Amino acid sequence: MLTTHPFDDDKLREECGVFGIWGAETAAAMVALGLHALQHRGQEAAGITSWDGHAFHTHRAMGHVAGNFDKDEVIRGLPGQVACGHVRYSTTGETALRNVQPLFAELSSGGFAIAHNGNISNAMKLKRELVRQGSIFQSTSDTETIIHLVAMSKYRTLLDRFIDALKQVEGAYSLICMTPEGMIACRDPLGIRPLVMGRVGDAYIFASETVALDVVGATFIRQIEPGELVIVSEGGLRSIRPFGDVRGRPCIFEHVYFSRPDSIVDGSSVYSVRKAIGAQLAIESPIEADIVVPVPDSGVPSAIGYAQESGIPFELGIIRSHYVGRTFIQPGDQVRHLGVKLKHNANRALIDGQRLVLIDDSIVRGTTSVKILQMLRDAGAREVHLRIASPPTRHSCFYGVDTPERAKLLAAQMNVAEMAAYIGADSLAFLSIDGLYKALGEEGRVDRAPSYCDACFTGDYPTHLTDQEELTPTDQLALHGERVVA
Structure with a gap:
């Protein structure tokens, strides 16, 4: 059995696509449509998490969006007006349901779901410290590191704890997070991975590419700027920039290969x-x-x-x-x-x-x-x-x-x-x-x-590569066994 076609095994692969919506009657169905449009960004697994105002609901599955999220009973099991989803392609690590996103955890402040496109380049070092402090990891994904950093933060509000976590990580991330208080969409200070915002009716949408907005009939508003956090809740939409003024360096390969040709990336x-x-x-x-x-x-x-x-x-x-x-x-x-x-x-x-x-x-x-x-x-x-x-x-x-x-x-x-x-x-x-x-x-x-x-x-890397520079292969094996990124 050959798992990759001979003409597919020699391409760089973007590893993930994310899509989130706040304020739509059929939120999970809209997310499923958006993930269809982002399927090229991750074809190994897909997941959707919804929030109905009282509880979180999640369905994750190996394989494509089609066949897993085209069934009425699956969408009915994801009620609520808020939802986010993720399509995934793993690297050399384990292919397992426990690594399929969105990842979810019950924190002291309530439920917390996260969908991540990118890679935390100091995740292994952070994980080593978190494990020493008593954290118990349930996946081999670097995304889970963010959840533990939020849980361990000493700040009072969830937003401050989330910002505290982000200030400890290096590398690339476009994130969509769901909490009982609202939805957060953000990019790393360099904006390496893409993330855009749109609107359909009264609902706000966040997605990896504009083509996902097109498929659900949404209007493109703008891209999320490097280092920006956009929070949408019952009180409306607001933007904060906890990293100050930063000069972005988005991935140039999005223009060469990763993004669909019918998308708009960085305004082009x-x-x-x-x-x-x-x-x-x-x-x-x-x-x-x-x-x-x-x-x-x-x-x-x-x-x-x-x-x-x-x-x-x-x-x-x-x-x-x-x-x-x-x-x-x-x-x-x-x-x-x-x-x-x-x-x-x-x-x-x-x-x-x-x-x-x-x-x-x-x-x-x-x-x-x-x-x-x-x-x-x-x-x-x-x-x-x-x-x-x-x-x-x-x-x-x-x-x-x-x-x-x-x-x-x-x-x-x-x-x-x-x-x-x-x-x-x-x-x-x-x-x-x-x-x-x-x-x-x-x-x-x-x-x-x-x-x-x-x-x-x-070879001009715009961030530190801590895990590559500081940890030995033995450290890496001890921490992860098998390396998986978002």
Whole structure:
């Protein structure tokens, strides 16, 4: 049994999506719809917690939103006008129901539910101290650390205890929290992970992407700013900034790959940015060719931009099937090899004898690129020139993205010429880091004060990485056994 399709095992994966609503008659149903729109951000598990004014209700399940939250009896079991939900993709840690969010705990102030997108980069160190003080953890998720910090805080009000907890954590977080007093939505001081606010009728909505607002008919109001907490309760909506004035550094890879192209991120259309990325790539790395071919689906907007800028025709030289699940039987090497074509197949009649510019969003391990290049060669492509719509991924992410360790990143081990030979491309070129910033409307990357977190490309991590820097592998095993992040 292979749990990941051969064309899916070589992509960076955003680990989570969150959605919350306050003041809707059918809150849980609205959350389920919103999670459908965020399914691309986490496909391993999903959960919804609701509050009916008297009690909290939770349903969590492994698998997709569809099938788990499309049943009337499930939604009826989540009553109330307040609800939040979460879709999850884990990293190397345990896949278990106890790690599925929202996580819930009974605190001295009452029930507390939390949904988290991101990664706490000092969670293991914090957990070690909390365990020494008597905390008993029920999951291996770094999100639970926040709950224990809130519970242990000496401040009087729940909001002050929550802020106290946030001031102790490092890394990336977009959070939606539910308490009997209200709903809290917040981003870390750098705003690394996205979070937006919308409204439908009298109900307020918070979500990882604007596309989730669209699906429930909500109006986009604005993004939650870096370091901002928005609290909505019976008394209305208010905003506080406990971290003072901060300069955000949101994740630049949201524009390259993570977000859906129909979303608005940091005020920019993701689709338009990806087309601009393709155009910039054509300016930086032109080549004589017959057609521009995207690796579907993520390479399509950049390929359109490359084609328009270069004047080379855009064609669908690879056709993707949308009916292949992530899990399927592979009884033997021969069938496994054939299974590669279940999801992507070369459009032989179009590419036979042609010189191709192949556009993909990134190269991680390089295994997918090898398979695609061989597939195109087998279909008769005369030349294949690979162009990547991002800079080389040379560094791991510790902010909520599933990234292989650096030793497994192809660009960290080879130069561009070596990578081209390994993949089997006639030529290979990446977008420059300045080109990526230009596609986002800037003049280039400013080394001393970059506008985005681009650590996966540059190694310039915007926060401390305490767990990576201070704890030994033995410490990590003792604390978690198996490492899981939000």
